Amino acid sequence: xxxxxxxxxxxxxxxxxxxxxxxxxxxxxxxxxxxxxxxxxxxxxxxxxxxxxxxxxxxxxxxxxxxxxxxxxxxxxxxxxxxxxxxxxxxxxxxxxxxxxxxxxxxxxxxxxxxx
Amino acid sequence: xxxxxxxxxxxxxxxxxxxxxxxxxxxxxxxxxxxxxxxxxxxxxxxxxxxxxxxxxxxxxxxxxxxxxxxxxxxxxxxxxxxxxxxxxxxxxxxxxxxxxxxxxxxxxxxxxxxxxxxxxxxxxxxxxxxxxxxxxx
Numbered sequence: 001x002x003x004x005x006x007x008x009x010x011x012x013x014x015x016x017x018x019x020x021x022x023x024x025x026x027x028x029x030x031x032x033x034x035x036x037x038x039x040x041x042x043x044x045x046x047x048x049x050x051x052x053x054x055x056x057x058x059x060x061x062x063x064x065x066x067x068x069x070x071x072x073x074x075x076x077x078x079x080x081x082x083x084x085x086x087x088x089x090x091x092x093x094x095x096x097x098x099x100x101x102x103x104x105x106x107x108x109x110x111x112x113x114x115x116x
Numbered sequence: 117x118x119x120x121x122x123x124x125x126x127x128x129x130x131x132x133x134x135x136x137x138x139x140x141x142x143x144x145x146x147x148x149x150x151x152x153x154x155x156x157x158x159x160x161x162x163x164x165x166x167x168x169x170x171x172x173x174x175x176x177x178x179x180x181x182x183x184x185x186x187x188x189x190x191x192x193x194x195x196x197x198x199x200x201x202x203x204x205x206x207x208x209x210x211x212x213x214x215x216x217x218x219x220x221x222x223x224x225x226x227x228x229x230x231x232x233x234x235x236x237x238x239x240x241x242x243x244x245x246x247x248x249x250x251x252x253x254x
Binding site for chain 2: 010025033079095
């Protein structure tokens with residue numbers, strides 16, 4: 001590949017849009033959903049020509065990219081291990097208590113304004 | 117913690133999450149958390165930096181990285197960096213469990229936004245967690 005080509009290999013060997021931190025696997029989220037090249041360019045704030053190069057690359061290499069794409073999706077969907085989820089769940093109650101307190105203060109402030 | 121940094125690949129998803137955080141019902145809480153939000157452009161971060169360098173930058177600058185980075189393989193991948201360099205005091209990185217769904221499923225996006233706020237609220241006790249996926253269950 002020449003230095004001018006928009007699709008390069010990133011530091012992990014994954015085809016990526018030059019200078020963007022976007023691999024074609026990110027772009028595949030949107031090509032698989034049927035979104036347009038223009039939409040992709042706007043969403044990631046990249047030149048339309050770069051988005052088009054990524055879309056073309058995906059079209060040409062779809063068969064070889066798809067297993068890697070699906071594997072990455074599956075890994076993310078597995079999410080956190082149970083012990084991490086248990087820790088995170090404790091924060092939920094705390095957040096909701098804080099929200100209730102803030103909502104109460106706002107309501108009191110609103111009532112005070114009405115009373116004045 | 118200095119703030120939340122959206123990776124280039126996650127700026128669009130950040131906007132979806134922020135619409136919830138700054139929207140009706142959650143705005144007061146979000147303001148109470150006082151978390152500045154940055155993009156790579158805001159901090160003049162080089163987009164060509166490797167994942168390992170971005171991770172180190174976030175640790176040095178006290179930033180929680182919101183990223184859709186899925187790199188697990190390779191010496192400089194984010195996954196390998198977290199596995200080799202994450203310590204008890206390290207700030208976590210946050211990754212949407214299903215980024216695509218944030219854009220099309222309002223309830224799912226709200227769950228993810230609430231969990232992001234939970235993480236940021238209790239960030240000191242989330243140090244060392246490595247990578248956290250939001251929302252927890254899909």
